[in-house]
Structure formats: structure tokens, C-alpha cells
Amino acid sequence: MKTISIAIADDEALFRKGMSLILNDYEHLNVTLEAENGVDLLEKLLQCETIPDVLLLDLKMPEMNGVEVAKIIQKKYPSLKMIVISTHFSRAFIINMIELSAVAYLPKNSQPDEVVETIEAVYEKGFHYNTEVLGIIRENIISKKKPKALFSTDLTNREKEVLQLICEQYTAPEIAEKLFISARTVDGHRNNLLSKLDCKNVAGLVVFVLQNELLDIPLLPKNRH
Incomplete structure (x- = not known):
């Protein structure tokens, strides 16, 4: 590293x-x-x-x-x-x-x-975000009961796959290995997601997904070991 x-x-x-x-x-x-x-x-x-x-x-x-x-x-x-x-x-x-x-x-x-x-x-x-923090984020979003945000560009199936794995806290190399694509391609999809969903960073992607119920994110982050 x-x-x-x-x-x-x-x-x-x-x-x-x-x-x-x-x-x-x-x-x-x-x-x-x-x-x-x-x-x-x-x-x-x-x-x-x-x-x-x-x-x-x-x-x-x-x-x-x-x-x-x-x-x-x-x-x-x-x-x-x-x-x-x-x-x-x-x-x-x-x-x-x-x-x-x-x-x-x-x-x-x-x-x-x-x-x-x-x-x-x-x-x-x-x-x-550990389990406790992720739970607090989810509870806060539910309690605010915000309407789902609207975005003009639909996500491709590949972008949804990458987004799911990002939200499950996998690294770019791990995502690349799982999807049989290069890490550079993962970076490209991530940048497209940031642009399409108008998020500043990958943490913002997670909050956006939770707020808009785009994907099913497990509360327990992936065990890295």
C-alpha cells in the first residue's frame, strides 16, 4: 500500500x-x-x-x-x-x-x-461507516421522510452493479475482480455515478442511495478480513 x-x-x-x-x-x-x-x-x-x-x-x-x-x-x-x-x-x-x-x-x-x-x-x-454510524444515517433519512430525489439520467445495469458494491464498502480493485473489469473501468463508472447523481464523493453516493431507496444496502459493512 x-x-x-x-x-x-x-x-x-x-x-x-x-x-x-x-x-x-x-x-x-x-x-x-x-x-x-x-x-x-x-x-x-x-x-x-x-x-x-x-x-x-x-x-x-x-x-x-x-x-x-x-x-x-x-x-x-x-x-x-x-x-x-x-x-x-x-x-x-x-x-x-x-x-x-x-x-x-x-x-x-x-x-x-x-x-x-x-x-x-x-x-x-x-x-x-461502521454498523452504528450507518444505522444512524439510515434512521435519520427515514425520520426526515424526504421525497425521492429526481435525476434525469437513468443508470445502466453496470453502473448499478458498481454502485451496489461501492455501498457495500468494496474497494475499486475488489469491485474490478468481482465484475471482471479493470480498476480503471471501475473508476470511470464511479465518476459517472458521481456526475449523474450529483454527489461530491462516494460517501455522498451511499447517502443518496439510502435516501432514494435505489438499492438494498446491508447494514453490516463487509468484513475486510
């Missing part, structure tokens, strides 16, 4: 430094940026020659909290994949951050192995 560059934004120095030590112990993970709040994070991102692949983001920080900085990152750094790690593991916070393009959400007492697995999954697939 290619080396994954990681930024950490958290006002707790002990957590920030401890997480850096844990992650840097893996050959394919490299913490390249540490910030103590949202203002510090944005200043350091401006100085980066290369934007990190993944951001571990706390929500409760002084000066500029995680929610405020996420709004800016969503617009200014759309390629930076935000993983929220917070003590605030409630339905309202989870839904709010997913609407701000967070591609994963973990409680702060998560095991290190789970954090590493989430980083890897987000890097490989673009998002990673």
Missing part, C-alpha cells in the same frame, strides 16, 4: 502526540501535520506543498472548533478526507458532520487498530 499522509487536529496534546506515535509505527502511515485547533490547522495547510490524504479531526477545540473548520475544508480542500474522532458520539453530531463531508466517524475511545483500519478503508474506498 502507498504511504498515507495524515493530519491530526486536536487540542489535547497527549492524544495528538500519542496518536502520532501509534500511527507512525506503521510503515505505510505517516503523520505529516499536527494542529491544536482549527485556526492552527488552516494555517499549516496553507504551508503544505502537498495536502495530506486524511485528516483526523476533533470537534471540541478552542478558537475554531471541528464543525467550523470542516465547513472551510469542505470547500477549500475537498480532496482531504475527514475522519472525525470525538467524545461527542451522538446522532446529531454524526449527521451534521456527514453533511459536512466527513467520511468516517469514530468515538475517541476507539481502539488503535480500529483507527488504523478506518484510515486504510477511507484511503482505499473514500469512506468507512
Whole structure:
């Protein structure tokens, strides 16, 4: 696996430094940026020659909290994949951050192995929602009872197959193997889906599918091991 560059934004120095030590112990993970709040994070991102692949983001920080900085990152750094790690593991916070393009959400007492697995999954697939988070997304959509969105372009059978496997949290190489096509072709179908369904990222595809009941998505994500 290619080396994954990681930024950490958290006002707790002990957590920030401890997480850096844990992650840097893996050959394919490299913490390249540490910030103590949202203002510090944005200043350091401006100085980066290369934007990190993944951001571990706390929500409760002084000066500029995680929610405020996420709004800016969503617009200014759309390629930076935000993983929220917070003590605030409630339905309202989870839904709010997913609407701000967070591609994963973990409680702060998560095991290190789970954090590493989430980083890897987000890097490989673009998002990673565990059973609890996926259930909260589904419940929120049902409770809002939004009318089904209308889109002008029908999906091809192949695009539906790719979309189903994306929602089941398979990687592009895994989808390619299952459908006997190349990974490049999978990327092409994924880009077409993003365009047709007007979604910013693959996490948005999952939310769109749930909201519009396009496909049957299992609540339990695929076991990657």
C-alpha cells in the first residue's frame, strides 16, 4: 500500500502526540501535520506543498472548533478526507458532520487498530461507516421522510452493479475482480455515478442511495478480513 499522509487536529496534546506515535509505527502511515485547533490547522495547510490524504479531526477545540473548520475544508480542500474522532458520539453530531463531508466517524475511545483500519478503508474506498454510524444515517433519512430525489439520467445495469458494491464498502480493485473489469473501468463508472447523481464523493453516493431507496444496502459493512 502507498504511504498515507495524515493530519491530526486536536487540542489535547497527549492524544495528538500519542496518536502520532501509534500511527507512525506503521510503515505505510505517516503523520505529516499536527494542529491544536482549527485556526492552527488552516494555517499549516496553507504551508503544505502537498495536502495530506486524511485528516483526523476533533470537534471540541478552542478558537475554531471541528464543525467550523470542516465547513472551510469542505470547500477549500475537498480532496482531504475527514475522519472525525470525538467524545461527542451522538446522532446529531454524526449527521451534521456527514453533511459536512466527513467520511468516517469514530468515538475517541476507539481502539488503535480500529483507527488504523478506518484510515486504510477511507484511503482505499473514500469512506468507512461502521454498523452504528450507518444505522444512524439510515434512521435519520427515514425520520426526515424526504421525497425521492429526481435525476434525469437513468443508470445502466453496470453502473448499478458498481454502485451496489461501492455501498457495500468494496474497494475499486475488489469491485474490478468481482465484475471482471479493470480498476480503471471501475473508476470511470464511479465518476459517472458521481456526475449523474450529483454527489461530491462516494460517501455522498451511499447517502443518496439510502435516501432514494435505489438499492438494498446491508447494514453490516463487509468484513475486510
